[in-house]
Amino acid sequence: MASTLRFVNGRVYDPANNIDGEVRDICIKNGKVVDSLPDDTPSIDASGMVIMPGGVDIHSHIAGPKVNLARKLQPEDHRHDPHPGTNFTRSGSGGTVPSTFATGYRYATLGYTTVMEAAVTPIGALHTVEELHDTPVIDKGFYLLLGNNIYLQTLLKEGRHDEFKQAVGWWINKTKAYTAKLVNPGGDEPWKGKRNSNVTDIDEKSDLLNISPRDVIEAFVKTVNELGLPHPPHIHCNNLGHSGNYKTTLETMKTAGDLRMHLAHIQFHSYGGEPGKNPDSKAVEIAEYVNTHPNITCDVGQVMFGKSTIMTADAPLAYLLRGFKKGKWVNADAECESGCGILPFSYQEHVFTHALQWAIGLELFLLSEDPWRIMLSTDHPNGGSFMSYPKLIRLLMDKEFRKEEIGKVNQKAIAKTNLPSLDREYTLNEIAIISRAAPARALNLKHKGQLGPGADADITIYDDQEDKEMMFNAPRYVIKSGEMVIEDHEFRNDYYGKILHSAPEFDEEISEDIRPFFEKYYSIEFENYGVADHYLHEHEIIPRVSS
Amino acid sequence: MTETMILIPGRSSKQGTSLNKGKLKEEYIDVTSILEMNMDDMTRLKLKDGDEVRISNEIGSAVVRCKGRKPDDLPSGVLFIAYGPPSSELMDGDTAGSGMPLSKHMQVKIEKVAA
Amino acid sequence: MAENTRIVKNATCTFCGCVCDDMELTVDLDKKVITKAKNACVLGRAWFAEHQIDDRPVAMIDGKEAPLEEAIEEAAQVLVNAKFPITYGLSDTTCEAQKQAVAISDIIRGTIDTTTSVCHGPSGLAFQDIGESTSTLGEVKNRADLVIYWGGNPAESHPRHFRYSVTPKGMFIPNGKKDRTVVMIDVRKTPSAPVADILIQVKPGKDFELLWALRALVKGRKVDPQIQVMTGVPLETMTDLVERMKNCRFGVLFFGMGLTMTRGRHFNSGALLALATDLNEFTHFVAKPVRGHGNVTGADNVVSWQTGYPFGVNFSRGFPRFNPGEFTTVDTLTRGDADAALIIASDPASNFPKAAIEHLKKIPVISLDTKETSTSKLSHVAFATSTYGINTAGTVYRMDDVPIPLRPAFESPYPGDEEILFAIKKRVHELILSKCGATGATGEARVASKLML
Structure with a gap:
């Protein structure tokens, strides 16, 4: 194995280090980027190529109980898209929910080297870790669903804020998670316990616990910032997908004050109109709030036309979507922790709502004044597969292409947006920001998303091409931790990526407070819960940050 | 005298505990060779507990011992046996494209084995 | 107690799909045997007692x-x-x-x-066609006020299954079994029957017909009274069950190989999963195959x-x-x-x-x-x-x-x-x-x- 590598004559896009298309050498030694290498080190000529840090996906659904249910649910999604193995890589199957091996290899073929799984129940964390071990090449971590956790909500109801903080710390440690994830906070109890109903207002108090979604959001923002988790609470707001939901989204962001907050797939939360009626675009209002509040980061959750799979902890939403076609549907309640809904889905150009969603996502990208805070995602596989990222990049970089595509979709929907008037074209530097530098910064992954000395040698090298979709579809080289995984567009090596997680400090005594609740209301033993250290294998603890 | 009945193989506690000892042990073989049968059916066929009967279909046949169950518990015309080698003898390998052989609800002929 | 003894707490019994993880094992380390398996059922006790070190070549x-x-x-x-x-x-x-x-x-x-x-392969096929509204067993323990077993005999195949579904007190089930209605549907009266409040005996091989009639009744459709002769189940029994299913707060349908191994196979499992899905229009309803091996x-x-x-x-x-x-x-x-x-x-x-x-x-x-x-x-x-x-x-x-x-x-x-x-x-x-x-x-x-x- 080559412990050193040098690429010369390539154009480097490393926005974190203010390098914008400069031709310079990239040197790699022992898995890290270094300043220089001895003169006799062989070089690879990267003339006519573009060098970027490996991609970082801040929000994707790739492993764990719900993902596996979605895989099992859709043989038809795999059959048309086999993923053959090689002498040293495993085979798998593709589609919108690929098998674990195919997921890792396919992310790598797009030049992505770090991916965060965005929603894991604590009771399903061990399952998730097992699948992540079978997801090759990429480094990976996961966000822990805590926003509908009954024990934590009970603490809030009782006003026990310090215990709440200790318990969040306990849960993150116990499961080896990265940060807390909130999905439709307050919505689980009406779903499971009140005949499949839902919470509709951020200030609506639950009958059972007498707290509102806002109370939950506020508590998590404060706590996660106090605990110094490397990524702020990752929030899927209430009312996802509903007309008029942009008000809820604005209220959610206001709840943060000036503390860090990440909003997931904000496109799904930027709709005007009356509930139950057709939506219109409120991308301008949402983008303006984000633009003027530097404490907020978000990913877009772009919708891409074609087959998708809805998989979400927002069970009432999945059931609502299921109502349109009455097709197959999975609901999976996790005791005391979360709900979950899954169904196959298809976004179609002629459908008003789908075209509007597509256009709103693009508006948000194009209205963003700070690419460091509005990041690229399709909420894979909800808005579409991560395999559609290259096409999305072309839509952002190429206004002529975008114009053609706009012409193909429902024009009544387009008329509800400002999309045709937006002429902006993303630069390669901005693409490097929204797909690697910004997510790495929002995750506080200091060694990723950049190519300065000491950075992880996770590097992608593309042939510079006019057609950006072609370009981003097939990097010539992909290097993971200094290993040449893809060379001349072909796999040369397998690589075993590590698990990234946090380990915040907390008061161990809290576990004696959790235990009696657990023993009463869970169905497994307290000692058998969570992810024991020996399950981790290759891993890295991302240190706490001070806010 | 021969009659056609419906055989339902299934699990039983004894089958479960004895298979832990070993499937080649006498106890397991014994447990899986007892056929439960409606008492009225037994009377009609002139059978008593412990009598040997032959159950057969187009696939194969097995000789097992019968044991009476109250008509309330087991309807007339239905037979129960714990899974094991005798039930395999009667199982059709055709799965109708499902992977699952028809393992319950098998039509079988039942006749007393002359002592 | 032997001198070289070890106690293993929170051990897991892997005999059946319940995988109860609350075992307390007493181990005689000299003889390499488990002398006691606290909390184990009859099958679990046999599992732990009989897995000794055999003398056979590796x-x-x-x-x-x-x-x-x-x-x-x-x-x-x-x-x-x-x-x-x-x-x-x-x-x-x-x-x-x-x-x-x-x-x-x-x-x-x-x-x-x-x-x-x-085993439940046909249920896997049905899952691919229908999906499944389901939940972890803890949610059943905490919430289920209507528990239906169809084509299974848990008392003998999964003896401790009831500790999740029938007997325990849960968050919204403060009185345990008293707060639940338990229904057993089977072709024969199995040793599980005593646990049931309602026992429904269906004719062998007629599960699909009964399930489909229930789906029709849930949707408010009329069914041909001949269904009673075909399935052996009176129409009043069916309508009573349908009302209970629609009006419960959290219902669960557990099903066994009485559905998957018999005539109809994945159509039976599919009909049951579809019934559970349909019921979500009225209330929260889940289904779960009772899986076999550990x-x-x-x-x-x-x-x-x-x-x-x-x-x-x-x-x-x-x-x-x-x-x-x-x-x-x-x-x-x-x-x-x-x-x-x-x-x-x-x-x-x-x-x-x-x-x-x-x-x-x-x-x-x-x-x-x-x-x-x-x-x-x-x-x-x-x-x-x-x-x-x-x-x-x-x-x-x-x-x-x-x-x-x-x-x-x-x-x-x-x-x-x-x-x-x-x-x-x-x-x-x-x-x-x-x-x-x-x-x-x-x-x-x-x-x-x-x-x-």
Whole structure:
């Protein structure tokens, strides 16, 4: 194995280090980027190529109980898209929910080297870790669903804020998670316990616990910032997908004050109109709030036309979507922790709502004044597969292409947006920001998303091409931790990526407070819960940050 | 005298505990060779507990011992046996494209084995 | 109490799909036996008591004792030289071992199938068509006020299943069983019947008809009164059940192999899953197959995440293909397609259809089992392995997809399934690489030992 590598004559896009298309050498030694290498080190000529840090996906659904249910649910999604193995890589199957091996290899073929799984129940964390071990090449971590956790909500109801903080710390440690994830906070109890109903207002108090979604959001923002988790609470707001939901989204962001907050797939939360009626675009209002509040980061959750799979902890939403076609549907309640809904889905150009969603996502990208805070995602596989990222990049970089595509979709929907008037074209530097530098910064992954000395040698090298979709579809080289995984567009090596997680400090005594609740209301033993250290294998603890 | 009945193989506690000892042990073989049968059916066929009967279909046949169950518990015309080698003898390998052989609800002929 | 005694708390019983993880085992370390299994049911007690260290060779070739390395070499040679090698079993071993088995099948381009295909395989097919509204068992404990068992006899097959569904007090079920209505639907009055508040006896083979009539009634449609004659269930009983289902707060339908193994197979499971889905228009309703062997749910999960499909997967074209009836084990054996078999922790030679067993006798079989079985006896290569959960650590999945780590009680002189399968995998990979003459690619040698596991 080559412990050193040098690429010369390539154009480097490393926005974190203010390098914008400069031709310079990239040197790699022992898995890290270094300043220089001895003169006799062989070089690879990267003339006519573009060098970027490996991609970082801040929000994707790739492993764990719900993902596996979605895989099992859709043989038809795999059959048309086999993923053959090689002498040293495993085979798998593709589609919108690929098998674990195919997921890792396919992310790598797009030049992505770090991916965060965005929603894991604590009771399903061990399952998730097992699948992540079978997801090759990429480094990976996961966000822990805590926003509908009954024990934590009970603490809030009782006003026990310090215990709440200790318990969040306990849960993150116990499961080896990265940060807390909130999905439709307050919505689980009406779903499971009140005949499949839902919470509709951020200030609506639950009958059972007498707290509102806002109370939950506020508590998590404060706590996660106090605990110094490397990524702020990752929030899927209430009312996802509903007309008029942009008000809820604005209220959610206001709840943060000036503390860090990440909003997931904000496109799904930027709709005007009356509930139950057709939506219109409120991308301008949402983008303006984000633009003027530097404490907020978000990913877009772009919708891409074609087959998708809805998989979400927002069970009432999945059931609502299921109502349109009455097709197959999975609901999976996790005791005391979360709900979950899954169904196959298809976004179609002629459908008003789908075209509007597509256009709103693009508006948000194009209205963003700070690419460091509005990041690229399709909420894979909800808005579409991560395999559609290259096409999305072309839509952002190429206004002529975008114009053609706009012409193909429902024009009544387009008329509800400002999309045709937006002429902006993303630069390669901005693409490097929204797909690697910004997510790495929002995750506080200091060694990723950049190519300065000491950075992880996770590097992608593309042939510079006019057609950006072609370009981003097939990097010539992909290097993971200094290993040449893809060379001349072909796999040369397998690589075993590590698990990234946090380990915040907390008061161990809290576990004696959790235990009696657990023993009463869970169905497994307290000692058998969570992810024991020996399950981790290759891993890295991302240190706490001070806010 | 021969009659056609419906055989339902299934699990039983004894089958479960004895298979832990070993499937080649006498106890397991014994447990899986007892056929439960409606008492009225037994009377009609002139059978008593412990009598040997032959159950057969187009696939194969097995000789097992019968044991009476109250008509309330087991309807007339239905037979129960714990899974094991005798039930395999009667199982059709055709799965109708499902992977699952028809393992319950098998039509079988039942006749007393002359002592 | 013996001097050299160890207590293992929170141990897990892997006999049935309940995988109860509240065992307290007393272990006599000198004799290597579990002398007491507190909290275990009758099946669990037998599981722990009977898994002692047998005196058998760790490996045998054609019935004769052989060194382990030689047996691994022979197994690898058989698998690599076969044209249609099948792997089967897997439900009574750890996920870690299951991963190795899938890897072997991938490398040798064989077929992998698990005991799911002859258990709840039809429910897996129904799942692909209908989906499933479901939940973990803790939610049933906390919330279910209507509990229906259909075509199952948990008292004998899963004796402690009721501790999740019937007897416990839960968050919204403060009085336990008193707050729940329990319904049993079966063709016979099983030993589970005493637990039921309502007993419904359906005619054998008429489950689908009854389920479909219930679906119609839930949707407010009229049904032909002839349905009563056909199913043996009075219409009043059906309407009463429908009202209970629509009006409960949290209903659950547990179903067993009384649906999957009988006439109708996946149509029966599908009808039941559709009924549970329909009921969500009125209230919260979930369904759950009551799975069999200790880690059959783990096998479904591992095979699914590695290949995209739950069972019956073939790799002959270099990628996974799924086709029940084509790649499921009863079929590959009955049709005579398989020319070698790797059987892990399962005994098809004692419970498969006769025609399948006859073919198994004709081909080289490699078996891994903790005990001597009909299958190990007819094996060309037979490995004796240690018992998961008793001697071997690892992960298992409960029937509701909840993963649980194992806490072994005592060491066995025999290797675990994972260890043997890992060795076979490594060797078949070497053999395949040399067979296709792969040389010189970057890092080939290193990669051979580091293949994505």
